[in-house]
Amino acid sequence: MTQGNVIWIRNPLATYGIDTNSGRPAQNVSGIIVSNGRIECVLLQGEDWEGDYDEIIDASRLVVLPGLINTHHHFYQTLTRAMRIALNKPLFQWLEALYPLWANLTEADVEIATRLAMAELMLSGCTTTVDHHYLFTESCKNAIDVQMQVATEMGMRAILTRGSMSLDQSSGGLPPASVVENEDTILSESERLIKKWHSEKDYSLCQIALAPCSPFSVTPELMRATAEMANKTGVALHTHLAETEDEEAFCIAKYGVRPIEFLDDCDWLNPRAWFAHSVHLTQQEISLLGSRQCGVSHCPSSNMVLSSGVCKVKELTTAGVAVGLAVDGSASNDHSNLIQEARQAFLLQRLFNSDFTHLDALRMATLGGSEVLSRPELGHLNEGAAADLAMFDLQEIQFSGAQDPLAALLSSGAHRAHHVLINGVWKVKEGRLMNIDTANLVKKHHSQAQKLWQRAGLS
Ligand SMILES: [Zn+2]
Numbered sequence: 001m002t003q004g005n006v007i008w009i010r011n012p013l014a015t016y017g018i019d020t021n022s023g024r025p026a027q028n029v030s031g032i033i034v035s036n037g038r039i040e041c042v043l044l045q046g047e048d049w050e051g052d053y054d055e056i057i058d059a060s061r062l063v064v065l066p067g068l069i070n071t072h073h074h075f076y077q078t079l080t081r082a083m084r085i086a087l088n089k090p091l092f093q094w095l096e097a098l099y100p101l102w103a104n105l106t107e108a109d110v111e112i113a114t115r116l117a118m119a120e121l122m123l124s125g126c127t128t129t130v131d132h133h134y135l136f137t138e139s140c141k142n143a144i145d146v147q148m149q150v151a152t153e154m155g156m157r158a159i160l161t162r163g164s165m166s167l168d169q170s171s172g173g174l175p176p177a178s179v180v181e182n183e184d185t186i187l188s189e190s191e192r193l194i195k196k197w198h199s200e201k202d203y204s205l206c207q208i209a210l211a212p213c214s215p216f217s218v219t220p221e222l223m224r225a226t227a228e229m230a231n232k233t234g235v236a237l238h239t240h241l242a243e244t245e246d247e248e249a250f251c252i253a254k255y256g257v258r259p260i261e262f263l264d265d266c267d268w269l270n271p272r273a274w275f276a277h278s279v280h281l282t283q284q285e286i287s288l289l290g291s292r293q294c295g296v297s298h299c300p301s302s303n304m305v306l307s308s309g310v311c312k313v314k315e316l317t318t319a320g321v322a323v324g325l326a327v328d329g330s331a332s333n334d335h336s337n338l339i340q341e342a343r344q345a346f347l348l349q350r351l352f353n354s355d356f357t358h359l360d361a362l363r364m365a366t367l368g369g370s371e372v373l374s375r376p377e378l379g380h381l382n383e384g385a386a387a388d389l390a391m392f393d394l395q396e397i398q399f400s401g402a403q404d405p406l407a408a409l410l411s412s413g414a415h416r417a418h419h420v421l422i423n424g425v426w427k428v429k430e431g432r433l434m435n436i437d438t439a440n441l442v443k444k445h446h447s448q449a450q451k452l453w454q455r456a457g458l459s
Helices: 073-079 090-100 107-123 143-154 185-199 220-233 246-256 259-265 283-291 300-305 313-318 338-352 360-365 369-373 406-413 438-455
Strands: 009-010 029-035 036-042 055-058 062-066 066-070 126-133 156-164 206-212 235-241 275-279 297-298 322-325 389-393 419-422 425-429
Touching: 062 126, 062 275, 062 406, 066 322, 066 338, 066 369, 073 090, 073 107, 073 126, 073 438, 090 246, 107 126, 107 143, 107 275, 107 419, 107 425, 107 438, 126 143, 126 322, 126 389, 143 156, 143 185, 143 206, 156 185, 185 220, 206 220, 220 235, 220 259, 246 259, 259 283, 283 313, 297 369, 313 322, 313 338, 322 338, 322 360, 322 369, 338 360, 338 406, 360 369, 360 406
Parallel strands: 009 055, 066 126, 126 156, 156 206, 206 235, 235 275, 275 297, 297 322
Antiparallel strands: 009 029, 029 036, 062 389, 389 419, 419 425
């Protein structure tokens, strides 16, 4: 099956992401025609497809969603899940426990971690993913090139960010010297990667963004120089922001301002930028992010595991901030399952806001992500959209007795997509990855993880 083939998805049980003008899911979709990597046509009740087709999918038991969009991740952390040294710690202590382990990362580690994270994401219905990689030690200099080669081979839509850390403990930062880089190297490598890999074209499968790690791991000079390079080259900007109270205290102690003001001083508050977490914000700061058209990645599981706090999603969206969903790195979640993350967002937000619905959570996982990443061709299934689809089968035991299929996806807890299409090409069919031996991949990945722990003196 190639991208050029015409696929007719017939009689879906339910759909989401069609008719975004009203913000409501269309109730009367009888078919979706995919051709040349795009949504060619949406058929409503009573309409039939009269054109040619190569394949027909009976979707009468399937809920059809736009492919889910993951707006923040650290793939390499799949090798360091549930590490005993980091369990039950808040962010700064968790990072201090893991930095020395991560300092041993190699390009072979990044390669297998990227492969596994992408496989795990696709199995959960995710079709577009961001990764934020910020470890570039001697043994891991070309991590982004390695990741991009894997993404290209696997055919997943990817926005890979060139992360960075330059402020070590001796200069008042949090990371040890073993994991930081020289700032000239960071900037020249960022420029090289943009030239080599970034594609501005609509429907692009490969994009680069620039992502200094956080206010406590880079200098203000690097933040400013990175924003300048993003403006010059047209790429997006990303960082962790306002994740914890410790970060707030760090910025006040070192720079005399709160994290948002620190980034504003570095020329970062503009539509090019999106921020992971953004938990600890005042109403004034929320309004500022809205007026500057910034985006936010909500990472509910990570925020809960690290006891970071709760992102004020309702206040952010009311202020005009685009909010997308993210699993965050696999050492603070510790999975890469985006449909389960949508359930986490649904449950966590409802705890504080009874107006938040399952449809709001699905929107965050789809259209919200496309807004955050400024990719209007993604996150919906209207005609002309990218042919990125995730279909879920409601025959599993936990859905038995469920009336509303879209609500059941989250309230009953979907965890695995039945079919996934990216750019018009099948990636998952009947719950299995195409052309990937999953058991072998897991075996190789786990063995690589054990070697990494051993190099760090852990077992
Ligand atoms: Zn993160």
